[in-house]
Amino acid sequence: MNLLDFEIQNFINRQLHSTAADLMLQASKYPDWDMRAIAQQLVGMQIAKKKLPSWFKNDLILYPVRLSMEQCSSEETASYKSTIISTGKGIDLTGGFGVDTYFLAQNAESVIYCERNADLAKIVSSNLKALKQRNCEVYTGDGLSYLQKLDKLDWIFVDPARRKESERVFRLEDCEPNVIALKSLFFEKADRVMIKTAPLLDIQQTLNDLDSVKEVHIISVNNDCKEVLYLLEKGHSDEPQVFCVNLKKTIKEEFSFTYTNERNTISQYSEPLKFLYEPNSSIMKSGAFKSIASKYGLYKLHKHSHLYTSSELVSEFPGRSFKIKAVVQPDKKSLVKHITGKANLACRNFPQKVDALKKKLKLKDGGNDYLFATTLLDDKPKLILCEKV
Numbered sequence: 001m002n003l004l005d006f007e008i009q010n011f012i013n014r015q016l017h018s019t020a021a022d023l024m025l026q027a028s029k030y031p032d033w034d035m036r037a038i039a040q041q042l043v044g045m046q047i048a049k050k051k052l053p054s055w056f057k058n059d060l061i062l063y064p065v066r067l068s069m070e071q072c073s074s075e076e077t078a079s080y081k082s083t084i085i086s087t088g089k090g091i092d093l094t095g096g097f098g099v100d101t102y103f104l105a106q107n108a109e110s111v112i113y114c115e116r117n118a119d120l121a122k123i124v125s126s127n128l129k130a131l132k133q134r135n136c137e138v139y140t141g142d143g144l145s146y147l148q149k150l151d152k153l154d155w156i157f158v159d160p161a162r163r164k165e166s167e168r169v170f171r172l173e174d175c176e177p178n179v180i181a182l183k184s185l186f187f188e189k190a191d192r193v194m195i196k197t198a199p200l201l202d203i204q205q206t207l208n209d210l211d212s213v214k215e216v217h218i219i220s221v222n223n224d225c226k227e228v229l230y231l232l233e234k235g236h237s238d239e240p241q242v243f244c245v246n247l248k249k250t251i252k253e254e255f256s257f258t259y260t261n262e263r264n265t266i267s268q269y270s271e272p273l274k275f276l277y278e279p280n281s282s283i284m285k286s287g288a289f290k291s292i293a294s295k296y297g298l299y300k301l302h303k304h305s306h307l308y309t310s311s312e313l314v315s316e317f318p319g320r321s322f323k324i325k326a327v328v329q330p331d332k333k334s335l336v337k338h339i340t341g342k343a344n345l346a347c348r349n350f351p352q353k354v355d356a357l358k359k360k361l362k363l364k365d366g367g368n369d370y371l372f373a374t375t376l377l378d379d380k381p382k383l384i385l386c387e388k389v
Contacts, residue, residue, distance in 0.1 A: 001034050003041055008033065009059050012042050016049075044069050051075065052099065060130035062123045064097055071161075072097035073196075076221050076247045079103050081157075084217065084231055085194050088154030093143035093177070094161065098124035100196075102133055104157060110135045112150075114143030144177060147189055156186050159196040170202055172209050180209050186232075187212075193232040199225040199285055203242075204259075206230065213240040218282040220246040223320075225281040244282035246318060253280055253318035257291040265290040269377055270299035270309055272327050276372065276386050277308040278348075279319040292318075305349040305374045313389060322370055322386035330373060330383050332361050338385050342367040348374045350381055 002008070015023060020039035027035035044063020048056040051074045055061050063069060073081075078099045086107040095101055095115040101124070105111040113128075113136055115121040121140040128136050139146050147156070160175035172195075173180055179195055186193045197206065199218075206228075207213055214236045217229040223246060239258050246253040267290045279292050289306050293299065296317055298308035313321065328334040330350075342364045347354050350373040357363075357373055372384040 001032070001037070003037060003062060004060055008038060012038060012045065015042055016046065018042070040065060055127075055131075058130055061127050062130075064120050064123050068097050068120060073099045074221060074226065075099070075103075077219050077226050080217075080219055080245065080247065081194070081196075081229065082106055084215070084229065085155045085157065085192060090155040090157060090190075091143070091147060091150070091153055093147065093156060093158045095124060095143075096120070096159070098127060100157060100159070101136060102128065102131060105133055105136050108135065109154075110137065112137045112139055112146070114139045114141070114146055116140075116142060144182070144185075148185070150189060153190045155192040155194065156190045157194045157196070170200060170205075172197065172201060172206050183210070183212075183232075187234045191234040195230045195232070197228050197230070199228055201228065203228060203286065207240065212236045214238075216240050216242045216286075218242070218244050218285050220280060220282040220285075222246075222248055223281050225285050228285070242286055242288070244280070244286050244288065244318070246280040246282050253282075255283055255288065255292060255295070255318050257286075257288045257295075259287075262288055262291045265294045267293055267300045267303070269301070269303075271377060272301065272324050272384055273299070273309045273311045274324060275310050275313050275389070276322040276324050276384060277310070277314070277317050277319060278322075278346075278372075279306065279308075283318060302349060302375050302377060302379075305376075307348055307372060307374055307384075315389075321389040323389055324384060324386050325369075326385040327376075328383050328385065330357070330361075330381050335361055335371075335383060335385075339367075339369050339371075343369040343371040343385075345371045345373065348372060350374055 020043050023039040023042060024035055041063050043066050045056060047069040081100060082103045089110050090104060090108055091112040092101040093114050095113040098113055101111055101113040113124060118140050121138055125138045158179055160177055160179055162175060212232045213230050214233040215231040219227050239260055242257055244255045277298060283292055293308055296314045298310050301307045301309060326338050341362060345354055345358055345363055368387060370386040375381050
């Protein structure tokens, strides 16, 4: 059975709003078709519609099992990587579904894709042809063994995976391959190495574990932190620059700093003024809590709240901006004078969690009001009622 057959592709496109289980119920109607394989394509297309929209539009793309689709980079994050390393000859040691390989290859002289899973490598080989990407070599097998046989490259890309899929990982040494132990090999074969990690890994610990880090890129898509990239450069000994990036539908929010500047910056504090600001998720992940205030001339509400205020609107602030309507005590009696039981609640440095506070305040989600439960300069918890700017 050829999954790219017009009749099968037409069938899948008609079922895009169905589930894999729905397709399996129709298996008896199509005895000559492998309905499990078709259902796999359906699930892949459904994920790709949002995650890889340009691939979704290509009828010649084949899709792997759900796990590979869930683990692959999105089109936005893969495209961003190509702005960091994009020329010369490179290798993707942990190819997966090949999304990063494809985008890194756009401006490169050549890229080698490596993948141990033969079925996945076969799919990627087919897809690269469908995408007319002719400067990619597909290697099925252990990328590290293959790397040792190669002449010098310009760059290496690696995405270490958790050793046990069921466990949460906080350190790079708990991932496979162990890039900490492989640094000597990497710099023997290339002058630049880009390592992709999940946001859960601690950035400061990772910087302690690595050396020669020139840049750190913390990437969010629509305020959802997706991945952290570490660009290593052979011989680099200066402090790394940290780039906080939030890729939105029409704009890209960017903020950069160094951890030395963050440590040396002195924060200014204030009670809530006219406007309230919440940094995007990349900045929150980075820990640039003093640097962001200094950059935009803002006051912090409390040392640990990471919310900011100003008298004049800072329209270019990289995050969410609000106009303050009221500051009240964290109880229903005080709040009921201002809203009618519906608001978008967030807790920042507050003694209660969101669900418990919603129950206490008898609040429902939604509406145009935004409510921040936080601690102010006097160390007392308050509710700040806002509307979006």
